[in-house]
Amino acid sequence: MPVFDHLGISVDDLPRATAQFDPILQALGFQRHDADGSVSWDRDGETEFILYPARDAGTGPHQHGRVGWQHLAFAVDSRDEVDRFHRLALAAGWSAVRDPKEYPRFTDRYYASFVEDDNGIRIEFMYNPPRAAE
Template sequence: MPVFDHLGVSVDDVPSAIAQFDPVFTALGFTRYDADGSVSWHTEGETEFILLPAREPGSGPHRHGRVGWQHLAFAVDSRADVDRLHAVAVDAGWTVVRDPKLYPRFNERYYASFVEDGNGIRIEFMHNPPRESTES
């Protein structure tokens, strides 16, 4: 059972946000569902991600580091997946915050990239494989 059932994120312009989020979620293997005024993506039995119109139009963008949303990290299977998803996001209009690279401050295996959409919503693509066992 997933820890989170769903995550709702408010945006200033749902159609513009769809144009940025849909290629990323499609590349991650999610299925899109359109609703009246909102949209969601999910995988079978997994957490759902929902975009909703802001209750206060024009109140964005979100500012990274302020109270509220920080970022959402997507764990992927390889460094190549980090690179591929980063390219998908950039092609969809996301702004690069940090290009794909190793983050030794986390550990010597942690490879990630960070991108931000027009609403200031930041996501991370990360690969952090388990440490290899030294047992024989």
């Protein structure tokens, strides 16, 4: 059973946010489902990611570091995948917060990038392989 069942995010412009999230989530193996008033993606019918229009239009964008959303990290299988997802996000209209690089303050193997969408939603693509057996 997954630890998270679903994650819902409110956005100012649902069609724009859908266009930004769709290529990333599909590349991660999620299937898209359009509904009246929301768009969702799931993987294997389990973990679901849902976008909803904000109840009050024009209340965004979210500001990183304020109370609320911080970021969501997607674990990928290699440094090349971090680079690929970073390029995919930029092509979909995300802004680079931090280009792919090593983060030795986390571990000596941690490699990641950070991007942010028009709503101030920040995501990370990260690769942190297990330490080799000594």
